[in-house]
Amino acid sequence: MPLMTSHQRAILLMIIAPTLWSIAGVFTRHLDSAQGFEVTFWRSLFSGIFVAGALLYQQGLRGMTRTVRSLGGLGVLSGLMWSVMFVCFMVALTRTTVANTLIVMSVSPLLTAFLAWLILKERIAPRTWLAIAAAFVGISWMFVNSMSEVGGKHLVGMMIASAVPVAAAVNLIAIKRAGHGVDLIPAVLLGSVFSAGLMLAVASPFQTSLHDLAILATLGFFQLGLPCMLMVKAMKHLSAPEVSLLALLEVLLGPLWAWLGAGEVPAQETLIGGAVVVAALVFNELAPARRPRSATLQ
Incomplete structure (x- = not known):
């Protein structure tokens, strides 16, 4: 028994x-x-290098080329959505606060659940809807005291950030729709290439030091390329809303690392809201209700 x-x-x-x-x-x-x-360009470039290297190691040049060519329309769509997420997240951070960006991104589970119901005809368990609502309340509470006024520059940033949860939801549905027969890890490579190519035109003149390149390489390899590949693999055994809910851990953990690594002490609202999010995620996974049949990939 495993x-x-x-x-x-x-x-x-x-x-x-x-x-x-x-x-x-x-x-x-x-x-x-x-x-x-420039940060987006280098991060995307290093992500592409990492994913390409992993595919070359696993499949060889011919195998990787064959896999990329076999992606089909859903694979290209997934790559485009990855690119939108890579670009819009970083651009939004230059136009508004981290709190504003993250609170906009937190609607992703709701959008994903709706598209899964509408397109994939998945039955969404009541406990999942409840967990989505609780997680959204928790995240809203986390940033209630740090949300900037919605106006001017911040409004533009939040509008750009709104593309991230939409792209994330569409991407998850595309991956689920493709099914077991299509390997969509190369779509992460396409997303990295699309993102780097788009940013190349607007990133110059480059000012990146060797110190910054080391940080951006770390981000590209381990903050972007690797976790995106892991998410695609996880999608084979999880429902789209489930993946989207678990992805909210990014919103929860971001302030924690800022506290530990940059000295930004989290507010009491962050701790309370984070506890609500964790409780919602644990409840959704451990609730005794029978998991719906649609929660596994068809």
């Missing part, structure tokens, strides 16, 4: 992935000179 079921291993992967995503803020605080567009 120590962990496929579903449990997938949950573990979806805990590791947002944990790695959440280090972006604290690492970028230590950059010397690299700015928004």
Whole structure:
């Protein structure tokens, strides 16, 4: 008997992935000179290098080329959505606060659940809807005292940030729709290439120091490329709303790393809201109600 079921291993992967995503803020605080567009370019480039290297190691050049060519329309759509997320997240941070960006991103589970019901005809368990609502309340409470006024520059930033949860929801549905027969890890490579290519036109003149390149390489490899690959693997055994809910750990852990690595002490609202989010995630996974059949990939 295996120590962990496929579903449990997938949950573990979806805990590791947002944990790695959440280090972006604290690492970028230590950059010397690299700015928004340039950060996005280098992070995406290094992500592409990491994913390409992993695919080459696993499949060889011919195998990787064949896999990329076999992606099909859903694979290209997934790559485009990855690119939108990579770009809009960083651009939004240059136009508004981290709190504003994260609170906009927190609607992703709701959008994902709606699209899963509408397109995939998945039955969403009542406990999942409850967990989504509780998590949204918890995140809202986390940032209730740090939300900036919605106006001017901040409104533009929040509008840009709104593309992230939409792209995330569409991406999750595309991955689920593709099913077991299509390997969508190369779509992460496409997303990295699309993002780096788009940013190349607006990132110059480059001002990145070797110190910054080391940080951005770390982000590209371990904060972007690796966790995105882990999420695609986890999707084989989790429902789209489930993945989207677990991804909220990024929002929860980001302030924690900023506290530990940059000296930003979290407010009491952050601690209370974070506890609500954790409780919602645990409840959704451990509730005794029978898991709906649609929670596994068809």
